[in-house]
Amino acid sequence: MSEIASSNPVPVPADFIRDIVTTHVAEKRYPQIITRFPPEPNGYLHIGHAKSICLNFGIAREYQGRCNLRMDDTNPAKEDLEYVESIQEDVRWLIRGWADHCLGLKAQGTGPIDEVIGGRTDYRMEAVMAADGVEREPFFASDYFEQIHRYAVQLIRLGKAYICDLSPADTEHYRGSPDRPGTDSPFRTRSVEENLALFARMTAGEFPDGARTLRAKIDMSSPNIWLRDPVLYRIRHVEHHHTGARWCVYPLYDFAHCLSDYLEGITHSICTLEFEVHRPLYDWILQALTLPRPLPHQYEFARLNLGYTLISKRKLMALVKEGLVSGWDDPRLPTLSGMRRRGVRPEALREFARSIGVTKYNALTDVAVLEKAIRDDLNRYATRRLAVLRPIKVVLTNLGETETVELTAVNNPEDPASGTRTIQLTREVWIEQDDFMEVAPPKYFRLRPGGEVRLKYACIIRCDDVVKDAAGRITELHCTAQFDTRTGGTNAAKKVKGTIHWVSASLGIPAEVRLYDRLFTEEEPEKDGRDFKSVLNPGSLSVVFGFIEPSLSGANLGENFQFERLGYFCLDSDNSATKRVFNRTITLKDAWAKESVKV
């Protein structure tokens, strides 16, 4: 099956970042291209992260480089082990069969090693690839706390950082505003010795949370706020999920990130646009330390915005915490775990990422692009099966109660190698309620009183009688089967306008099927500052009980099916031996739905 996917030549993407990397490769600027994907373990990964993962791992694989998976875990108050685990699972899932060989991890439990360069002790974090056969784990920024702390001491010695006693509120006041310069902290001129002593006491836990900070000494009047003596270290008497109680001072993102990149030998540190204004600080820190090895550089691209979708860990967290969805892996969520549960394959997500490109323009991507990628992937890959979601009974009056007709059905017309299976036609079958209309419009190709339609893989039937109950509701349709129109039959070539799917009423298996629609009724849920909770789609989940063909009793978690004429489906994790539960990944395109609304 994977041969199908790989037999289609995948165009190598080009974008402004890859252009830069291509130039650097041509210049032989680096021995190897090393990128990184550095999520903070404070939530689950979503489709926005998928764009970043595809970019970073994509570059790594295109240039025979490596992409380090790193937990950017410098804020213990918000982070959790649950997230570091889900992140690993999601990343591995997304790059599976594509960039596994580029996944940079480190040997279990290791940290940076000392390295003396030019008489000066520096530090380096080594990656270990899968081929090396050792137990591995992701990188953790928190594994570098010791080294980062030493770099902070160096900065103090250089007179480029100081301990500030300003309260958080005062720090804010002194910072000024975008159009008004800040004011120097009264603690800015402390001696190196005093700063060193104070930093040591901070680190030793002598001061309460928020009492003091370590700040870079840059320029309080800089038009760039992030150069106005940014805070580098803060006091937090909190246990860390990875380092335990070892520290009570934690570096901030700006200080930890550039140094983590440096320690790992990252060549291209790719992040989203909102960090653009941080880049001068990123460069300042690395340059201030006059580090002996090549410095990483930061490049920024626009984060993903998707129609009818909320992409923000914080807001997804709100949906989860408030019980508006069933969990981080609710199939309606754009989380990787949610989409995986829904039946989206990593191939589709990768194709989506490729097709939207990488730019610095803050775009709103049409959700149809995602849907197209999912359908294209599943069309090629998914096994075809028959299922009826909203059943109505058809009695084939010319077939005996115990008679069955054996038929051959194609498993996937897009993939001849997938072969065929045998299905049984019986006297009573289920068809879709939508596939019969008592009073049908002219362009309706399906079953109507006196009309003919083909039962997929079987034969043409004619509707002779519509049977109703006392209340006038249709209970069943009496039809005659034209067996000579079967495949290979004497009248097989007979044409009718419509072909519909069906499931044997006596052999079919009942199943619960969960149908998903977009979570929001508005393309931009938060447009004009509106609360996204006010535009939740009440119909985003509907549950139906239908019948599936017998072979589906052998379905496994992780397999994708096309229920013919309906859409793509997969087993849900709620499935059990006694209760079949399927998710609809996405519908098939429905030309009739468009046609039928035309007057």
Added chain:
RNA sequence: UGGCCGAUGGUGUAAGGGUAGCACAGGGGUCUUUGAAGCCCCUAGUCAUGGUUCGAAUCCAUGUCGGCCAGCCA
């Protein structure tokens, strides 16, 4: 009213001085034992105004519009 970044069909994205191309969406047709898929065709665009140039989407200037930045979050 500070700084940084951006602007190409409805939506995205190419073209980086030389014919504005591709995808999605939309429309039409064809095929069809999935009203799917496939195949064919169509619709539709360089934010504005100046300037440089034989020639500008591309370079320059100004303007307009949009995004980001004032966490001891990332």
